[in-house]
Amino acid sequence: MSGHSTYQPQHPFMKWMERRLPIAxxxxxxxxxxxxxxxxxxxxxxxxxxxxxxxxxxxxxxxxxxxxxxxxxxxxxxxxxxxxxxxxxxxxxxxxxxxxxxxxxxxxxxxxxxxxxxxxxxxxxxxxxxxxxxxxxxxxxxxxxxxxxxxxxxxxxxxxxxxxxxxxxxxxxxxxxxxxxxxxxxxxxxxxxxxxxxxxxxxxxxxxxxxxxxxxxxxxxxxxxxxxxxxxxxxxxxxxxxxxxxxxxxxxxxxxxxxxxxxxxxxxxxxxxxxxxxxxxPAHIVPEWYYLPFYAILRAIPDKLMGVLALGGSILILAFLPWLDTSKVRSARYRPLYRQFFWIFIATVVGLGYLGSKPPEGGYVIAARILTIYYFAHFLIVLPLLGLFEKTKPLPNSISESVLKDGEPIGASAPAKG
Ligand code: HEM
Incomplete structure (x- = not known):
């Protein structure tokens, strides 16, 4: 772990222990x-x-x-x-x-x-x-x-x-x-x-x-x-x-x-x-709610092997996120466009979840296909391009500058009540 321990054991037993196993x-x-x-x-x-x-x-x-x-x-x-x-x-x-x-x-x-x-x-x-x-x-x-x-x-x-x-x-x-x-x-x-x-x-x-x-x-x-x-x-x-x-x-x-x-x-x-x-x-085999978006992706694709690969890919793609997102700015607070795409992405996942609970027929399948394509496009197209073209807002110089007034905690100089 980073940071140096300033721990000073008082009790003789704790002092004894600290020299042997410094867990405290x-x-x-x-x-x-x-x-x-x-x-x-x-x-x-x-x-x-x-x-x-x-x-x-x-x-x-x-x-x-x-x-x-x-x-x-x-x-x-x-x-x-x-x-x-x-x-x-x-x-x-x-x-x-x-x-x-x-x-x-x-x-x-x-x-x-x-x-x-x-x-x-x-x-x-x-x-x-x-x-x-x-x-x-x-x-x-x-x-x-x-x-x-x-x-x-x-x-x-x-x-x-x-x-x-x-x-x-x-x-x-x-x-x-x-x-x-x-x-x-x-x-x-x-x-x-x-x-x-x-x-x-x-x-x-x-x-x-x-x-x-x-x-x-x-x-x-x-x-x-x-x-x-x-x-x-x-x-x-x-x-x-x-x-x-x-x-x-x-x-x-x-x-x-x-x-x-x-x-x-x-x-x-x-x-x-x-x-x-x-x-x-059973009439409809439905997984638990937390798997539904991925179940929808699986069933959106007519070919079984491709469906399985899309299912696996939809989760594994998360591991590549640090490299797919090309923006230098971290927080969506200072990324006005990304902020909107983030919510579109959340809506896509919720939509897929809804479709995963429905039978795989008619309009449900078409909608699931559109959302599946968008799911992958978010990672493979939107994120790499946004980082290159988005105009971000100016960042604060420091955390304290963004939350403290004149470097002091807000309200610290207010007269004491009583
Ligand atoms: C059993 C499941 C998990 C446990 C117990 C766990 C625990 C924690 C804890 C204690 C923190 C620090 C507090 C916080 O930032 O909320 C943290 C931070 C973090 N976790 Fe997890 N986590 C879990 C799953 C995950 C998953 C599934 C992901 C991503 C796929 C993830 C990504 C992160 C990241 C990126 C941070 C740093 C956040 C930041 O500092 O902004 N964690 N986790």
Whole structure:
């Protein structure tokens, strides 16, 4: 981590420990004295929210696994058992299933924040790419978790998604058989998905450590996109960022609680309360909401292989964003045109999400094709060209200049009331 620890242990035990394993010093320099840009807004609280959500998913998941049976004959009933017989089992399950949605809401806000303020730009490319890896791991984890209740949507979702690999010429069929552990989605498939669903969150936690490490090396970006230059531009992480993070975490948990306690099945699909039946295909196979934009891209393209490549490409292209965006200016605040294209892009993704939930026919397919083309054009045409032609607004000289009056905190010279 960057920054020197000014930590001075007082207690004899802490002094003894600090010479052997300076963990308290590391925490102090990274999360207490750490210089944080003074102008961070609430969009910067989502990294902390994501960390808490990852912990929440691991804790609820580990307890759920104590009562879950990863076998095709028992999985569905074991989930019903958790809902009906296990103490607080219903709460536990709803915390976990809605927790996944909340985790994805937070990650989408976090990614969009990065895109709006240009947080992926030099020197934060590795930090960003680690984020894209986390996102891919989250998608894999969520997919395998959804298969575990072994309802109709679990089963048919697994069939559709694993079958995508058969599109690869020559090796496709072999890959699918290898993924399944047999010649159909069955018990070995469920078992390995359970094993991986348990494993991957810990892999995510490992990549998050690298992500936060990289963050502490390059420092946080901020709404101006101008790097901090003097001490006036930053404040100590604690109490300023910790209190702000904690406040917004509570607001976020109110939303989480609203889903869990009032509408726990709103984001799920009714068909998943029907046990998996390989002989009956559901009328519409719909993935969880957080995959819908990519599902729409997959189905927009008539050729299966091209659809699969477009699906993969639509996520992987994010990793190249630092180089596709040619603008020298980071923040959309000073990029009037980019700001508009950013919102058009968000509308495109939301539109694709809507189309992903609709049957792939008629006008829906045409609209999905147009939005898919625009999705890729945003990265491959709009961003490279904008950087070359956009007339940006003048940047402030420093963070403090943009938020402080005469270099002093606003209101600091006001007479004390009382
Ligand atoms: C489990 C998921 C994740 C966790 C726990 C996590 C954690 C964090 C934390 C704690 C921060 C600092 C606070 C903040 O800026 O909000 C941060 C910053 C950042 N994250 Fe993530 N992150 C995750 C996923 C992602 C993803 C998927 C991406 C991008 C694809 C990403 C890109 C970034 C970037 C660019 C920054 C620097 C932002 C800035 O300083 O402006 N993160 N992350």
């Amino acid at each position: 010093g590391l925490v102090y320099s990274s999360f207490i004295a750490y210089p944080t840009p003074r102008n961070l807004n609430y969009w910067w609280t989502f990294g902390g929210i994501l960390t808490v959500m990852l912990a929440a998913q691991i804790i609820t998941g580990v307890v759920l696994a104590m009562h879950y049976t990863p076998h095709v004959d028992f999985a569905f009933n074991s989930i019903e058992g958790i809902m009906r017989d296990v103490n607080y089992g219903r709460l536990l399950r709803y915390l976990h299933s809605n927790g996944a949605s909340m985790f994805f809401i937070a990650v989408y806000v976090h990614i969009a924040r990065g895109m709006y303020y240009g947080s992926y730009k030099e020197p934060r490319e590795v930090l960003w790419i680690l984020g894209v890896i986390i996102y891919l791991l989250m998608m894999a984890t969520g997919f395998m978790g959804y298969v575990l209740p072994w309802g109709q949507m679990s089963y048919w979702g697994a069939v559709v998604i694993t079958n995508l690999f058969s599109a690869f010429p020559g090796v496709g069929e072999a890959i699918v058989t290898w993924l399944w552990g047999g010649f159909a989605v069955g018990n070995p498939t469920l078992n390995r998905f359970f094993s991986l669903h348990y494993l991957l969150p810990f892999v995510i936690a490992g990549v998050v450590v690298l992500h936060v490490w990289a963050l502490h090396v390059v420092g946080q970006n901020n709404p101006t996109g101008v790097e901090p230059k003097t001490d006036k531009d930053t404040v100590a992480f604690t109490p300023y960022a910790t209190v702000k993070d904690a406040f917004f975490l509570i607001c976020f948990f109110l939303l989480y609680g609203w889903f869990v306690f009032y509408i726990p099945n709103y984001l799920g699909h009714a068909d998943n309360y029907i046990p998996a039946n390989p002989a009956v295909t």
